[in-house]
Amino acid sequence: MGNTAFITGATSGFGRACARRFGREGWNLVITGRRRERLNELQAELAPHCQVLALELDVRDTAAVRAAVAGLAPPFNSVHTLINNAGLALGTEPAQDCDLEKWHRMIDTNVKGLSTVTHALLPSLIARGTGASIINIGSVAGHWPYPGGNVYCGTKAFVEQFSYALRADLQGTGVRVTNLAPGLSESEFTLVRTDGDQAAHDALYAGAKPIQPEDIADTCWWLATMPAHLNVNQLELMPVRQAFSAFSVHRD
Template identity: 75%
Template sequence: MTQCVLITGATSGFGLACARRFARAGWNLILTGRRSERLAEIERELGDYCKVLPLTLDVCDTQAVQKILAELPAPFDKITALINNAGLALGTEPAQQCDLQQWHQMIDTNIKGLTTVTHTLLPRLIETGAGTSIINIGSIAARWPYPGGNVYCGSKAFVEQFSLALRCDLQGTGVRVSCLAPGLSESEFTLVRTGGDQAAHDKLYAGANPIQPEDIAETCWWLASLPAHLNVNTLEIMPVRQAWSSFAIERK
């Protein structure tokens, strides 16, 4: 049986790299994203490796998610892995200076979008059974807060705890749940966060040898390919050049 993976946020970064990695292994792909033209390009790129179902979809649109994912055609109706990748960070200001709309957008995407997709697909995943994987892309920000992280950190802490609790609920179904928490990773992340500030992007990653999207894709592939009796609950990954700083202390 050809396996099938559904990847949210598949038009760039981790999601696109995952699509390429799973396609090379012959998995069928269900790819969601908001940019139809990018999805079409990816379908043309990967269509020689596998069957590709591109879905123009905003995970924040609950009704659209439920409707579209309830009507998946064969052979995409039997899903072996779900990679909840869609997410974002917005703003770097301290909480008292933040734009409330940006807070709400992060909550809608990182929390509500992820839970809507998961809830909608759970019956299909349970039906597939042993060896099926849910891989939620979290962040080291869930455990290691930093100035300006505020709601982004909180949303990723939710992803981690939701993953662990979901694993409890799915015990006995054969469905696995993993939270993959990357550290400093080079993608569109900082450009989106800063409203396209290329200088901020370049400064953050300069000389750091950060995680690349292909590294996360390889890790997702490994998680989904483990023997069916194994589950990696949480996996935190940092580049070697990143570590923790000392506590901040105000001195007077």
């Protein structure tokens, strides 16, 4: 039957790179996302290498997530690795200038959506047992706040603590849980955050040699295939050119 990876947000960035990495290794794939055309393209690309089930799915839709998971048939219903990648940041304004709807959308996707998918797949992962993995894509923003991060930082702090609490609850099942927290990463992330501002995207990454989606895919592959008696609780990655800065001080 082989191993199956269930990947949310597979239509771009980290999710798409993970699908390619795992698929080319011959894993069965369940790839989900909201853009059907991109799912179809990825499915066609990977079909020569593995079995692929493409599900048009919005993780914010609880009923749809439950129905999708309940409808999985062999070999897709025995999930070895869940990669909770679907998520987004919206806006860079200070909290007092933010659009509340954007805050709610981040919470619904990054917190509620991730929780819903995890809850739906826990029975399959526990049945798989030893070596099964949940890889939650967090962010350094869950550790280190920054101006304009507000609710996005809060959602990624949730991902970190949720991952730790899952580890506690899943003790004895053999299921591993990792919070994978990247720093500056080049993908569609900034375009989404800035409503498609290409200049802002280019300026952020110019000369920075940021993390690439393939770097995260390789890391997820390592986490999913490491010896079954090991668990990486937290893994924070930054490009070499990104580091910590001094605290801000406002002066009269």
